[in-house]
Amino acid sequence: MSVATVGIDLAKNVFAIHGVDASGKAVLVKPRVMRDQLVALIAQLPPCVIGMEACSGAHHWARIFQQYGHTVKLMAPKLVAPYRMSGKQGKNDAADAAAICEAVTRPSMRFVPVKDEHQQATLCLHRTRQGFVQERTATYNRLRGLLSEFGIVLPQSPEKLRSNIAARLDALPGWANRCIRDMLEHVDRLDERLEEYDRAIGTLAREDERSRRLMQLRGVGPTTASALLATLGAARDFKNGRQVAAWFGLTPSQYSSGGKARLGGITKAGDSYVRTLLVSGARAVMSNLRDKQDRFSRWVRCLVERRGYWRAAIAIAAKNARMAWAVLRYGDDFKYEPVNA
DSSP, X not given: OOOOEEEEEOOSSEEEEEEEXXXXXXXXEEEEEEHHHHHHHHHHSOSOEEEEXXXXXXXXXXXXXXXXXXXXXXXXXXXHGGGOOHHHHOXXXXXXXXXXXXXXXXXXXXXXXXOOHHHHHHHHHHHHHHHHHHHHHHHHHHHHHHHHTTTOOOOSOHHHHHHHHGGGGGGSOHHHHHHHHHHHHHHHHHHHHHXXXXXXXXXXXXXXXXXXXXXXXXXXXXXXXHHHHHHHTTOTTOSXXXXXXXXXXXXXXXXXXXXXXXEEEEOOOSOHHHHHHHHHHHHHHHHTOTXXXXXXXXXXXXXXXXXXXXXXXXXXXXXXXXXXXXXXHHGGGOOOOOOOO
């Protein structure tokens, strides 16, 4: 069996496999492969290219298949969808596997870097921390909504809310008082958890030499550096920094036709969490410009004057994404030295 390319439609328990030879002829079609049979089947194949959609468990399977000498490539599901032969056999697992097998061979296809276990463990910290932040925000919003039912309207700032609510708790009737107190205690526990996670992320960032180099960039702190390193790895899957900026959705979208170029807002593709960190870091750079006269600060100041606040924030974030690629790709060979006026 001369299998050259394999497409695998991932699932929880039942997988679909579609394999072709070098000429593109289907030589391995298995629409139902149980989870405990998958590794044994892949281990029997000669080294080949395996394509999968970047979904839950994809990085885990990629690491396992690489141990048997296979080249594993992950793709975003939305990039695989156009290759599905819906007009011929409809939407099913076998058709999905065939579409993945076809998509992975396309020269213009863009792939997702395979993450190791350390990268995924670090991203677990970030995802859990982000979940706590969202839960804290939701709790504060729920708290303000319940208080407004009793005619108590408080500001959105958590600090002002906590300082103003103490004097009004005793005026709340019955169970309302108990509910508000319980939510405040819940927020306190979330704040403690967030502090623990912030310390853990900061420790990871300071212990890694690559994270310390990333933190030399203006607008990149421990959280952003740790997230960039866990997401990009060595950044060898990208040809240049612009591809990284586009991967994070920081490049303008195009609506061009008839030779006339029209550029819109940023695409907002890719990882929204890292993009948010980069934009927040860019806003911090602009808020701390003051009277700095180095070349980077003068560029930022002129950019804000010419293009406005938000366009400048996106430009700084995209610049940091490109420079982060250079830091991770070239390591010690990349020297970030701001030039003074």
